[in-house]
Structure formats: C-alpha cells, structure tokens
Amino acid sequence: MAFVELKSVRKSYGSNTVLQDVDLNIEKGEIVAIIGRSGSGKSTLLRCINGLEPVQGGEVWVDGVAVHDPRANLRELRARVGIVFQSFNLFPHLTVERNITLGPTIVKGIGAAQAAVLAREALRKVGLEEKIKAYADELSGGQQQRVAIARSLAMAPSIMLFDEITSALDPELVGEVLLVLEAMAREGMTMLLVTHEMNFARRVAHRVVFMNQGKVWEQGPAKEFFAAPKTEELKGFLSAVLH
Amino acid sequence: MIRELALLDVYYLVLAVRWTIALTLLALAGGSLIGLLVAAGGASHHLLPRLLARGYVGLVQGIPLLAWLFIFYFGLSIVGYDLPPLIAATVGFSVYAGAFLGEIWRGALIAIPRTQWEAGTAIGLTYIEQLRHVIIPQAVRIAIPPTVGFLVQLIKNTSLAAVIGFVELTREGQMTTAATFQPFAVYLLVAALYFSLCYPLTRYSRVLEGRRRGVR
Numbered sequence: 001m002a003f004v005e006l007k008s009v010r011k012s013y014g015s016n017t018v019l020q021d022v023d024l025n026i027e028k029g030e031i032v033a034i035i036g037r038s039g040s041g042k043s044t045l046l047r048c049i050n051g052l053e054p055v056q057g058g059e060v061w062v063d064g065v066a067v068h069d070p071r072a073n074l075r076e077l078r079a080r081v082g083i084v085f086q087s088f089n090l091f092p093h094l095t096v097e098r099n100i101t102l103g104p105t106i107v108k109g110i111g112a113a114q115a116a117v118l119a120r121e122a123l124r125k126v127g128l129e130e131k132i133k134a135y136a137d138e139l140s141g142g143q144q145q146r147v148a149i150a151r152s153l154a155m156a157p158s159i160m161l162f163d164e165i166t167s168a169l170d171p172e173l174v175g176e177v178l179l180v181l182e183a184m185a186r187e188g189m190t191m192l193l194v195t196h197e198m199n200f201a202r203r204v205a206h207r208v209v210f211m212n213q214g215k216v217w218e219q220g221p222a223k224e225f226f227a228a229p230k231t232e233e234l235k236g237f238l239s240a241v242l243h
Numbered sequence: 244m245i246r247e248l249a250l251l252d253v254y255y256l257v258l259a260v261r262w263t264i265a266l267t268l269l270a271l272a273g274g275s276l277i278g279l280l281v282a283a284g285g286a287s288h289h290l291l292p293r294l295l296a297r298g299y300v301g302l303v304q305g306i307p308l309l310a311w312l313f314i315f316y317f318g319l320s321i322v323g324y325d326l327p328p329l330i331a332a333t334v335g336f337s338v339y340a341g342a343f344l345g346e347i348w349r350g351a352l353i354a355i356p357r358t359q360w361e362a363g364t365a366i367g368l369t370y371i372e373q374l375r376h377v378i379i380p381q382a383v384r385i386a387i388p389p390t391v392g393f394l395v396q397l398i399k400n401t402s403l404a405a406v407i408g409f410v411e412l413t414r415e416g417q418m419t420t421a422a423t424f425q426p427f428a429v430y431l432l433v434a435a436l437y438f439s440l441c442y443p444l445t446r447y448s449r450v451l452e453g454r455r456r457g458v459r
Contacts, residue, residue, distance in 0.1 A: 085361070
C-alpha cells in the first residue's frame with residue numbers, strides 16, 4: 001500500500017461536485033506537485049488528505065489511517081501530516097516560539113523545555129532562529145510563511161502538504177520560501193504541493209499531477225509532463241501559464 | 244422638616260457609592276454568566292442555540308431597562324414572589340447586561356478569522372483546545388475595550404434602581420434632597436461622584452484600545 005492512497009474520492013458541497021473519482025497514490029519520500037486552474041479542486045484534494053474536509057465517497061488512506069472513516073483519529077493523524085496554508089495563519093497573539101511549541105506540547109504532550117529545543121531546531125531549518133521571540137506582525141510575509149513551515153516541522157510529520165504557499169507573497173519573497181522547500185526535499189521529506197510555480201515544480205517534483213474539473217486529468221514524471229503534455233487541456237493550461 | 248445640607252449628608256452620599264458599586268458588580272457577575280451563554284450560542288454553528296441567543300438579545304434590547312426592573316420588582320411581587328429591591332435590581336440588571344455583554348463577546352468571537360480555527364485543527368488541537376489557546380485569547384483582546392465601555396454604561400444605569408427603592412447613590416441623593424431641599428447642590432455632588440467612578444474607566448478603556456497586540 002502506498003503511503004497516501006486516494007481511491008475514487010468524491011467531494012461535493014451540496015450539488016456542487018468539487019472532486020470526482022480521484023485516484024492518487026503517493027509513495028514515501030516522493031515529491032508530488034499538483035497544478036491546475038483555480039476551482040479545479042486541487043486545494044480541496046489537499047485538505048481531504050488531512051481530514052480538514054470530509055469526503056462524500058471513496059477512500060482516503062494516509063499511513064494506514066482511514067481518513068474517510070468518521071471514527072478516524074484525526075488528532076493523531078494531524079500530528080503526522082503537516083499542512084501549510086496560503087495565508088500563513090500564524091497565531092498573532094503568540095510569539096514565534098509559542099506558535100511552534102503549541103502543537104508539540106498540547107497534542108504530543110512534550111515538555112516545555114524539550115519543545116523549546118524543537119522550536120529552535122525547526123527555526124534553524126527555515127533560517128529564522130533570531131526571530132524566536134518575535135510576533136507575526138513583526139515579520140515579512142516570507143518570514144511568516146517560513147515560521148508556518150517550522151510550526152509544521154516541529155510536529156515531526158511524515159508528510160507535508162503545501163497549499164499554494166507562495167501565492168500570497170510579494171514576488172521578491174517567493175524565493176526564500178522555495179529555498180526552504182528545496183532543503184526539505186533534499187532531506188527526503190514526502191511532500192505534496194499545490195503550486196503555481198511551474199519552474200519549481202519542474203525542478204523539484206518527482207511527479208506532477210494536473211487537476212481539471214475535479215479530476216486527476218493527467219500525471220507523469222516532471223520532465224516528460226512539461227515536455228510532452230498528452231491532453232489538450234494540459235497543453236492549453238501550460239501554454240497559458242508559461243506563455 | 245427641612246434642615247441644612249450638612250457634612251454628614253455628604254458623608255452618606257459618599258457611602259451610598261458602595262451600593263452603586265455593589266449593584267454594578269452583582270450585575271456584572273450575573274450578566275457575565277448570561278453573556279457567556281449568549282455569546283456561545285450566538286457564535287455556535289448550530290441553528291437552535293443561535294436562534295435562542297438572537298431571540299434573547301432581541302427581547303431584552305427591545306424593552307427598556309426600567310420596564311425590566313418594574314417587571315422583576317412589582318410584577319413578581321403580584322404573582323407572589325416578593326423580591327427585596329437588591330435582588331430584583333440584580334436580576335433585572337443581569338438580564339440587561341447579559342444581552343449587551345453577549346453581543347459584544349459574540350462579535351469578538353466571530354471576528355477571529357476561520358483560518359485561525361483551521362490552523363489549530365491542522366496541528367491537531369481539539370475544538371476546546373482551539374478555543375482555549377487560539378480563539379479566546381484573541382477574542383478577549385478584542386472584547387476588553389467595549390466591555391469596559393459597557394461597564395461605564397452599567398454604572399450609570401444602576402441609578403434606575405432608585406425607582407424601585409434600592410438605596411444606591413441616586414436614591415440617597417433623592418432622600419438628601421427631600422430632607423434639605425437643596426437639589427442643585429445635592430445632584431451636583433451625585434453627578435461628581437458618578438463621574439469619579441466612570442471617567443477613570445473610560446480613560447482606561449481608551450488605553451486598552453491602543454494596546455491590542457496581535458489583533459488585526
């Protein structure tokens with residue numbers, strides 16, 4: 001069984017179907033980029049994987065946990081599945097350090113001293129150790145997003161989900177966040193990213209998935225995927241975003 | 244018999260401030276209990292608590308405070324519950340404060356973006372843990388200035404308790420006026436005493452407004 005396995009997943013809001021018949025496998029250590037137009041269901045797909053959105057049909061398996069099952073222990077699952085959002089979502093009333101230690105201390109029951117060590121370690125990975133006592137409103141967007149990544153990393157997840165994490169950033173701040181992602185890729189982290197950064201996807205991802213109309217429309221190894229798209233829809237999309 | 248306004252009268256007026264403060268604190272306590280329920284109900288994802296909270300607020304805010312005091316004092320005594328003025332006033336003011344505090348706090352709760360809940364969920368926090376560590380600390384910062392502002396309203400409105408015979412500052416002023424026939428001097432003093440309670444709170448509320456770290 002793959003590390004993440006989606007089988008015929010269906011997700012709808014009322015009569016509006018967002019995902020239909022989605023099958024997707026992700027192996028441990030794999031880096032998969034999801035691209036597609038807005039509204040194609042790519043963010044929803046990501047959110048179904050850690051149970052932020054319940055599915056209406058099909059199965060979602062993550063590391064042996066049946067996420068689609070209403071009785072699934074999502075708390076335990078979320079400690080192992082990190083997610084980083086487009087809008088950072090740091091806790092503005094807490095310091096950077098407390099943002100990071102909240103999960104480990106409360107969810108995992110790790111002691112304060114040990115959690116502080118984890119926070120420093122996670123901040124070192126994103127290159128922001130000196131901001132440990134800062135508040136979110138004292139940081140740039142890129143720095144906030146790196147702290148958000150550190151907050152996820154401190155939970156020691158076995159997979160990280162990234163939901164368009166550079167889309168809300170000023171262009172000059174995108175690079176520093178992508179550098180952090182590349183470093184994580186080199187360390188062998190399993191990653192699933194929804195992204196608009198095509199160059200990044202081509203360079204870092206092992207596999208790229210094109211979502212269209214709520215379906216996995218086309219997928220393949222990054223090089224071939226961009227060099228020789230098969231479907232008309234992907235060709236159209238790529239020519240629109242790559243000019 | 245009319246007598247001169249004596250230093251003793253001033254002393255009694257100052258002492259009556261205690262009852263104004265006592266009634267305010269009792270109403271604040273009762274109102275907070277009701278207000279928490281109203282805020283929780285009003286911010287709930289379920290329809291029924293939301294309707295109940297909205298209905299309560301609509302009912303209380305649609306009826307004058309004075310009418311509530313009459314209902315609890317005179318009304319209940321007719322159906323056999325003879326409440327002493329302090330109790331009737333406490334209940335009446337609690338009902339009133341509960342609606343306003345509930346609305347203030349509900350507003351503070353729903354002012355916290357949904358993404359904050361989501362970020363809490365994403366790191367595995369339970370609903371209660373999200374409330375405790377993420378939502379309420381931020382909501383409190385938003386709610387404190389208007390809550391202090393409402394407290395000032397509450398202090399001033401306790402003067403209405405005078406009409407059901409509860410001897411707080413205003414009632415003491417009425418009685419002193421009746422004895423000395425010096426309404427201008429007496430009510431000037433009463434006003435000064437209210438002002439000395441309310442003005443510092445208003446100033447404090449302003450200070451709090453300016454000190455809202457981490458709330459956008």
